[in-house]
Amino acid sequence: MRPRLTLKQYTTGILAADRHILSRAITLVESQLPTDKQLAQELIKALMPHTGRAFRIAISGAPGVGKSTFLETLGSTIVQQEHKLAILAVDPSSSRSGGSILGDKSRMPLLAQHPQVYIRPSPTTGILGGVAEHTREAMLLCEAAGYAYICIETVGVGQSETMVQQMTDLFLLLMMPGAGDELQGIKRGILEMTDLLVINKADGPGSQAASAAQQFRMALKYLPTPASGIAPPVFTCSALERTGITEIWQYILHFQKQIIENGFLERQRKNQNLDWMHHQIQNELLGLFYKNKDIQDLLHNLEPQIAQGQLWPGEAVQRLIDRFKNQE
Ligand SMILES: Nc1nc2c(ncn2[C@@H]2O[C@H](COP(=O)(O)OP(=O)(O)O)[C@@H](O)[C@H]2O)c(=O)[nH]1
Numbered sequence: 652m653r654p655r656l657t658l659k660q661y662t663t664g665i666l667a668a669d670r671h672i673l674s675r676a677i678t679l680v681e682s683q684l685p686t687d688k689q690l691a692q693e694l695i696k697a698l699m700p701h702t703g704r705a706f707r708i709a710i711s712g713a714p715g716v717g718k719s720t721f722l723e724t725l726g727s728t729i730v731q732q733e734h735k736l737a738i739l740a741v742d743p744s745s746s747r748s749g750g751s752i753l754g755d756k757s758r759m760p761l762l763a764q765h766p767q768v769y770i771r772p773s774p775t776t777g778i779l780g781g782v783a784e785h786t787r788e789a790m791l792l793c794e795a796a797g798y799a800y801i802c803i804e805t806v807g808v809g810q811s812e813t814m815v816q817q818m819t820d821l822f823l824l825l826m827m828p829g830a831g832d833e834l835q836g837i838k839r840g841i842l843e844m845t846d847l848l849v850i851n852k853a854d855g856p857g858s859q860a861a862s863a864a865q866q867f868r869m870a871l872k873y874l875p876t877p878a879s880g881i882a883p884p885v886f887t888c889s890a891l892e893r894t895g896i897t898e899i900w901q902y903i904l905h906f907q908k909q910i911i912e913n914g915f916l917e918r919q920r921k922n923q924n925l926d927w928m929h930h931q932i933q934n935e936l937l938g939l940f941y942k943n944k945d946i947q948d949l950l951h952n953l954e955p956q957i958a959q960g961q962l963w964p965g966e967a968v969q970r971l972i973d974r975f976k977n978q979e
């Protein structure tokens with residue numbers, strides 16, 4: 652493994668927007684080693700006052716709807732306005748298949764070379780929750796390095812969505828025409844947290860994008876108004892042909908302005924910090940519990956009894972918890 656830098660080297664490097672040091676710092680926060688974790692905590696703490704100024708956008712959708720291509724196109728618009736942009740990927744499927752570095756970057760040939768853009772592919776190791784957790788820390792590091800817009804690309808299924816939603820300001824759901832929402836793996840819960848729905852691939856002869864958009868407008872009408880107070884609109888675009896993107900970018904700017912003015916941005920971020928703390932408490936406590944030698948031994952004894960129906964699970968839990976508490 653490469654030698655670590657000192658805390659001072661990481662902080663000054665990041666504050667000076669040194670991309671190389673930023674990458675090494677993200678590797679540090681993704682590390683599972685206890686010494687790295689300690690240093691990572693100190694680093695985040697030192698940089699905390701320099702975070703929070705970016706606007707955070709989640710780009711979600713089923714594999715293949717065109718998230719990376721869309722980001723390449725939207726990102727070009729963002730950097731044309733002289734904004735610095737960071738793109739982070741949370742894709743548990745790509746971490747299983749061994750890394751998405753080539754995948755993500757080859758879909759974004761222009762951005763991958765742009766000096767104002769930083770792209771970080773999915774971590775190649777780690778459990779699902781862990782991936783999203785490190786993404787939050789990576790995002791904070793990017794903010795400290797001065798990136799004004801952070802886009803997080805995430806696969807539109809399951810738990811990672813909720814975690815990403817809990818660290819961003821705007822949740823953009825990307826869909827494509829011609830496939831029902833079940834086919835695209837989108838659950839109602841995901842529609843409920845969507846701030847902006849975009850039907851991509853509105854190109855080619857006989858495109859169904861307009862009618863798909865119409866259907867989604869109807870479906871969204873039946874959902875409760877989101878906490879931001881702003882009902883989600885539906886746009887169509889072609890990431891490939893670069894049409895419809897300017898309107899989407901204008902809407903994102905409009906949304907950003909609105910939630911700053913109506914106080915939602917600040918309120919939501921406070922809640923997100925609280926959620927993050929509780930989430931970490933749960934993780935840490937579970938870790939302490941399952942790594943405990945006594946607990947492991949007792950579990951080993953109890954599990955066969957549970958399996959054979961000799962012991963009721965509730966009773967086993969009580970014994971485990973009692974044992975754990977008596978250790979303190
Ligand atoms: N026709 C058409 N194809 C697109 C569009 N956007 C992406 N694609 C194609 O869809 C496929 C998946 O794109 P990708 O960006 O990797 O999707 P992701 O898995 O959601 O990140 C690729 O073959 C793209 O070229 C679009 O607007 N129109």
Ligand SMILES: [Mg+2]
Pocket residue numbers: 718719720755758804
């Ligand atoms: Mg992708």
